[in-house]
Amino acid sequence: MKRLINDGYDVVEEMLEGYCLAHSSYVELKQNCDRVVVSKHISTEPRVRIIIGGGSGHEPAFLGYVGKDFADAAAVGNVNTSPSPEYCYEAVKAVDCGKGCLFVYGNYAGDVMNFDMGAELAAEEGIRVETVTVTDDIYSSQNVTDRRGVAGDVFVFKIAASAAAKGYDLDKVKSLAEKANANTYSMGVALSSSTLPVTGEVIFDMQDGDMEVGMGIHGEPGIERTKLAKADIVVSQLVDHLLQESKLQAGDEVQLLINGLGGLALMDQYICYRKTHKLLEQKGIKIYQPLVGNYVTSMDMVGMSISMIKLDDELKGLLSHPCDTPYFKIAY
């Protein structure tokens, strides 16, 4: 095992404690519920509140996107495990001001069940909670609504949060988040599994020199296990799938995210960005404010994903709205 932890059962509590100590000007844990990270910069104006979350092990997602004019709270589950309904409900209680809340999270069965139960608990107290699940992982299902959420989460979170920051009502915030999700496409490649803290073991074996295109962030199977290819070839394969699925055309504009899964050198991420940029440029697709780095990880997994969101002026405006969190800053 190449992890620097204490007891594998304590990783989430210890990480949360460390995170809130390190970023105490941004966030704190909810009193009486230490699995809800709450912004210290919640707008004093009454607004729709944005709540994100999911299992741990994807840091800086999700807690890293809680802050000023971005997510108001995150519900935090165990490693690769959904937050409990209670945590989802407590997140609502921590931030709602009467304008309602939007849950935004990646589409996994456990998350859907628990966030939905959290929303029901809130509804019993008269708090309206709506939900948008992110379904950007194009390889995970033929059926779009069954797809998983991966790094494209970040685009959908950002657009929902910017819509809330502009003071839009819950229906409009939800519909903009849905529009963002409908225009977001991701696909990744893994060169290794992540290491589970409790067992110290990998989730699946992968020989050195192998890769799997289309693999999910919890190690869900991809298209096929093949020999590791050169970066430009891997990127071309991912971009081909993404262009086919998204039907992007010359003249279209996208925001791009080259997302490191945790263990991939930043050098390699920029080498992948280079090829992605060139391929889109060749197709006449414009690139708006690209992002490169570890945005949604799988702990120490070596790999990366490419996400793109097709833009119009409305989405562009929302993506560039100022915000300030430990892991996402757009200048005011």
Next chain:
Amino acid sequence: MKRLINDGYDVVEEMLEGYCLAHSSYVELKQNCDRVVVSKHISTEPRVRIIIGGGSGHEPAFLGYVGKDFADAAAVGNVNTSPSPEYCYEAVKAVDCGKGCLFVYGNYAGDVMNFDMGAELAAEEGIRVETVTVTDDIYSSQNVTDRRGVAGDVFVFKIAASAAAKGYDLDKVKSLAEKANANTYSMGVALSSSTLPVTGEVIFDMQDGDMEVGMGIHGEPGIERTKLAKADIVVSQLVDHLLQESKLQAGDEVQLLINGLGGLALMDQYICYRKTHKLLEQKGIKIYQPLVGNYVTSMDMVGMSISMIKLDDELKGLLSHPCDTPYFKIAY
């Protein structure tokens, strides 16, 4: 090999091309010298210019710290190799405005030789260049001036750049960078080697479950190779060495950096931050705006280092001066 690259000999050029495409609003490569990254936000006021640099493979160092009110340029060498004297000289030519330049970089023999030759070339044209080498790696030598520079680079870069941004003259900028360096202490631990792009091989073998405390960012030997211990024990060992060396006392204040070396999960970095914070708190040492993340890496090396800089009001003011680069942002 678990790297996503093309030809190992092309990694630096391809990374630089990708980086400048991704961050084209911040930086560009110097015309006629594609190993110098130049800020697009160089102050129109005549000021001392800050030039950083070193070998590649430490991303986001050094190019990630070029931008507005931080470094004006970076000279970029091959992987783990100093930039040539020509690159160091070209960096000066790209940014000098008559107020002189300060070279700030980690103390390695090759870097010292080449940056010094670059400074001589500039001197022949009447441009004054001074130098501060960072020597924060406390285990690398008993003799402070022989020590290597590691993640503490970031503190010294920041203070030099803030001093330049305040319009101080070259002597004062240099003396503040020297003061920052004299108060900066770092020590790290490695759980794996990085993988060299050209050979696809590790620099040194390390068994799974081993660690080496005190190892350098290019794999320079540490104190001893031992079995991997729990995070709290490793952190305690590092902090003991750092406190002994720095002679910090109750009432003192530091900025802390928990620096990931590239392949360590962010979760683990926060677990390490937690223990570091608690140990300093127990000693009565105050912590100012801590940093956690991959600031100075060794590509895919699994490991982390702890850096601390002892602060007074002058250094604190400089550390919190606004700046904006792709990898370092302090709000204006």
